[in-house]
Amino acid sequence: MTKLRLAIVGAGPAGIYAADILLKAERSFDVSIDLFDHLPAPYGLVRYGVAPDHPRIKGIITALRDVLDRGDIRIFGNVRFGTDLTLDDLKQHYNAVIFATGAVHDADLRIPGIEAAGSYGAAEFVSWFDGHPDYPREWPLEAESVAVVGNGNVALDVARMLAKHADDLLPTEIPANVYDGLKASPVTDVHVFGRRGPTSVKFTPLELRELGELRDVDMVVYDEDFDYDDHARESVAGNKQIMVIDRVLQSWRAREVGQASRRLHLHFYAKPVEVLTDASGRVSALKYERTRPDGQGGVVGTGEFRETPVQALYRAVGYFGSPLPGVPFDEKHGVIPNHEGQVINPDNNEQVYGVYATGWIKRGPVGLIGHTKSDAMETIEHVINDVGNWWTPASPSEASVVELLESRGIRYTTLDGWHALDEHEIALGEPEGRARIKVVDRDEMVAVSRRE
Structure with a gap:
């Protein structure tokens, strides 16, 4: 049976929804998904773009956590796309990539x-x-x-x-x-x-x-x-x-x-x-x-x-997306040019095979978090149907990307690491009767996540 090794860059709602939808979709192949994020912790704008006095909106984290805690999606945090991991690297280890980097x-x-x-x-x-x-x-x-x-x-x-x-x-x-x-x-x-x-x-x-x-x-x-x-x-x-x-x-x-x-x-x-x-x-x-x-x-x-x-x-007149190394970008609208999530080369309007987009980097920073689900469904449908145009990676094993990151000295974080950080932040808040106190320093986040 064919197997799809999929990389998703961005571990906010858009990326997590895309992973969840693909895993639940009808398909004729197995799936293995790795989520990458430049931050040591997941959830993107839900953690870093919603005011702290909005617990009802932040409740969406509970649903996202349930998806990740199933254990069928790997997370690699503290990995910067373009420096720690490039598009060429992804082509060596995956059949396709979805960019879900938002607009920050x-x-x-x-x-x-x-x-x-x-x-x-x-x-x-x-x-x-x-x-x-x-x-x-x-x-x-x-x-x-x-x-x-x-x-x-x-x-x-x-x-x-x-x-x-x-x-x-x-x-x-x-x-x-x-x-x-x-x-x-x-x-x-x-x-x-x-x-x-x-x-x-x-x-x-x-x-x-x-x-x-x-x-x-x-x-x-x-x-x-x-x-x-x-x-x-x-x-x-x-x-x-x-x-x-x-x-x-x-x-x-x-x-x-x-x-x-x-x-x-x-x-x-x-x-x-x-x-x-x-x-x-x-x-x-x-x-x-x-x-x-x-x-x-x-x-x-x-x-x-x-x-x-x-x-x-x-x-506060809106957000705007940022370009990604090696990926087409629409400077006027701040998005990756695409057709229903299939990335398009703006020079000839042809599809860039193996490369997809979802969320705000796909459609611009409009709509609420809930709109991200329907957005991801559209993109995932094309990922499934494009099976004949996926990349053919030289090293598709799940171990190979771990070896790559470790060989480069990347102090990546994992789902287990996020659990450690989550527990640590909750413990910091307990003496003061608070839900949690966030760890702000990146090095401290990484050290706690890696239990160092």
């Missing part, structure tokens, strides 16, 4: 002043407060007034983490250095800016509702943003999610404000046009243009410009 960098916001000191990408801040090992341990939290540009869930995560009192994060798995940084923050006002109206936001109702539950934080909305046109009113009446969002925002309009020590402001119909700076080149204000509805769900500029004084700014 910030999309650009191309306005003057965006590169000023005190202007940051939201993705970097998220990586910091989630204890990502490849980011500095310190974060400059010196601003009293902060701007967050974006109207999606990441913008709300960033705004909430900035406005929330650090002590209210202690029950979560927040790393100690992050707690210390947020505890010392002098912030009093967080301003969230979106260029469209309240009925066009990309928040989910749950995320929005949670904002209003923050202790000692006033929610500030502005009456001028709620003069709905016919299109907006139809959206509220015809879409349950928008209806719930509108209900939450309308309830905030009726709240009394002025008693809390911190304020979280939501500015709609506000299109950022420039980041203003002081004499030292640091962020001093956000200049934006008031927009208005165009009657069709979009907005147009009014020519009225305003400025909100801030000392820091976070852009």
Whole structure:
């Protein structure tokens, strides 16, 4: 019987779902799957892209853990594709590879002043407060007034983490250095800016509702943003999610404000046009243009410009994929060019045999984690049907890739190693009554995982 030796690069939800779907699929061949990730621990953006005070969303880790703990998928963590392991290496040991590397960098916001000191990408801040090992341990939290540009869930995560009192994060798995940084923050006002109206936001109702539950934080909305046109009113009446969002925002309009020590402001119909700076080149204000509805769900500029004084700014306008050595890449859209997951050579539009993509690196950073399953199913269907075009590896044995990594001195981690790290982090949290305390340092993560 034919056997498929499959490598999957990326051990987040996209990669794990792809492995699980293939193992459960109807097929005429045996399967052996190895997951590779540059991080010592699995789960990708679920571990390093979701705010620590979101235990319900992080509950998806339980489902992913169940897949891995079956024992029919091997994991090699702390292995960097392109340096520790190349595409040519994969061709020597596997029949095919699926790239599930996601999109972890910030999309650009191309306005003057965006590169000023005190202007940051939201993705970097998220990586910091989630204890990502490849980011500095310190974060400059010196601003009293902060701007967050974006109207999606990441913008709300960033705004909430900035406005929330650090002590209210202690029950979560927040790393100690992050707690210390947020505890010392002098912030009093967080301003969230979106260029469209309240009925066009990309928040989910749950995320929005949670904002209003923050202790000692006033929610500030502005009456001028709620003069709905016919299109907006139809959206509220015809879409349950928008209806719930509108209900939450309308309830905030009726709240009394002025008693809390911190304020979280939501500015709609506000299109950022420039980041203003002081004499030292640091962020001093956000200049934006008031927009208005165009009657069709979009907005147009009014020519009225305003400025909100801030000392820091976070852009949360989306994520963007990164190129992988030896793999085709679409620089404009930040994805691997593909047809339903089959990687395509953009020069001649022909399929690159043996190479596949799934998740955000396949379709761009849109949709929730659940959408990743249907995405993986499409890719896996092609992997199965392309059996005649798989690579023919010279050393397909499961032992051969282990020998390769060890010969190169790669301190890789395994599923057993993740269990060790998981238990260690939980034990760190127990004395303080916390779910866990994340280990942040990469070398320490690896040492604990390898029981060194």
